[in-house]
Amino acid sequence: MIPTAASADPDEIAFEAIDAEIFRIPDLKTRLNVLQNYFFPRLERLLRLFAEGVRTAYGIDPYEHMTVAYRPAHRKDAVRVKDLGEVYIGLTPGRGDVPLHVLHDDGTAFKYSPSYLLIVVNSEGALQIVFRPYYYAVDQAFRERFEAAVEECWDSIGALMEMTRIAADVAGSWIPLRGSLLGPCQWTSPLIHFPVSESAWLGLLSFPFVALYSLLDTGARLARGENSRLPELIEALKANAEEPTDQEVGPGPDEEEKSVRTAAEPSALPAGDDGSPVLPELDSYRMIRDGKWYQILARDNFTCCGCRRSGPKDGVVLHVDHILPRSKGGTDEVANLQTLCAKCNLGKSNRDNTRLTQA
Numbered sequence: 001m002i003p004t005a006a007s008a009d010p011d012e013i014a015f016e017a018i019d020a021e022i023f024r025i026p027d028l029k030t031r032l033n034v035l036q037n038y039f040f041p042r043l044e045r046l047l048r049l050f051a052e053g054v055r056t057a058y059g060i061d062p063y064e065h066m067t068v069a070y071r072p073a074h075r076k077d078a079v080r081v082k083d084l085g086e087v088y089i090g091l092t093p094g095r096g097d098v099p100l101h102v103l104h105d106d107g108t109a110f111k112y113s114p115s116y117l118l119i120v121v122n123s124e125g126a127l128q129i130v131f132r133p134y135y136y137a138v139d140q141a142f143r144e145r146f147e148a149a150v151e152e153c154w155d156s157i158g159a160l161m162e163m164t165r166i167a168a169d170v171a172g173s174w175i176p177l178r179g180s181l182l183g184p185c186q187w188t189s190p191l192i193h194f195p196v197s198e199s200a201w202l203g204l205l206s207f208p209f210v211a212l213y214s215l216l217d218t219g220a221r222l223a224r225g226e227n228s229r230l231p232e233l234i235e236a237l238k239a240n241a242e243e244p245t246d247q248e249v250g251p252g253p254d255e256e257e258k259s260v261r262t263a264a265e266p267s268a269l270p271a272g273d274d275g276s277p278v279l280p281e282l283d284s285y286r287m288i289r290d291g292k293w294y295q296i297l298a299r300d301n302f303t304c305c306g307c308r309r310s311g312p313k314d315g316v317v318l319h320v321d322h323i324l325p326r327s328k329g330g331t332d333e334v335a336n337l338q339t340l341c342a343k344c345n346l347g348k349s350n351r352d353n354t355r356l357t358q359a
């Protein structure tokens, strides 16, 4: 069955096992195009859900303090990165107006914080929350300040990270979490393999994201030369997780058990995106959902049906086009779809209803 706009749940964000095939589209530019068009809107919606969790937990609006980072962001990424091993959207501290208290290898100051908190999709088809404290090489003094801020409240942080199954890795090797920030590590949530549905993300990824946000904030403040507020954030997170939901619950023998259980279940965080600002439109990518994009590209031999240029041979970006546009009642049936290069697709948009195949 072809999903239609009418039957589509606008809140649904799901990843199917076949979505990993996007990483294996042979033509690099087409692959880049589909990776961006397919994953970015979905990851942006996820990010907004997680940002809502940050607001609830800490009373901080992350969009006020951070900017959104995308990869692969530019066409030049495609040329430089031959094999796009991952796609991500995440947060990084914004503003570049003052030199930061973090140094490059050559001793010059960073303009932007080197810390990133990311929702990563890897090419095997899995989602993961990743905190990269030093996305770029930083000076040892900054690392030590970071590590000292974390060490100061290790009892809480360590327990929190253990609870959310956060691990530290350096180039694929697991190392003990404690002390790991002194090296070029990343802190990661467990991998959540496709297929995943929204309930799975909220359960398994939102709490790691919210917990790791406290470290992103710490890195940002230290980089600006301010004091860490990590202890306050951790207290706020714990208090929020322990807050009774429907009725007043006084201190009692059950309290400890309850607080652990609540904190471990991110259902305490908002489960919907009501009230969130504008969300990316997913419907235009719904056709891609069935893996039909791949079917069409393969049927047409990765060649534009208009000018016969090939994606792999000529390096053109290929789109899957509706012959009769949706706006005029065109369906997602295979017979209504054709492969076009970006140029032909653009030229076609003014003269709708043009079949360029000899079907």
Ligand SMILES: [Zn+2]
Binding pocket: 304, 305, 306, 307, 308, 309, 340, 341, 342, 343, 344, 345
């Ligand atoms: Zn063409």
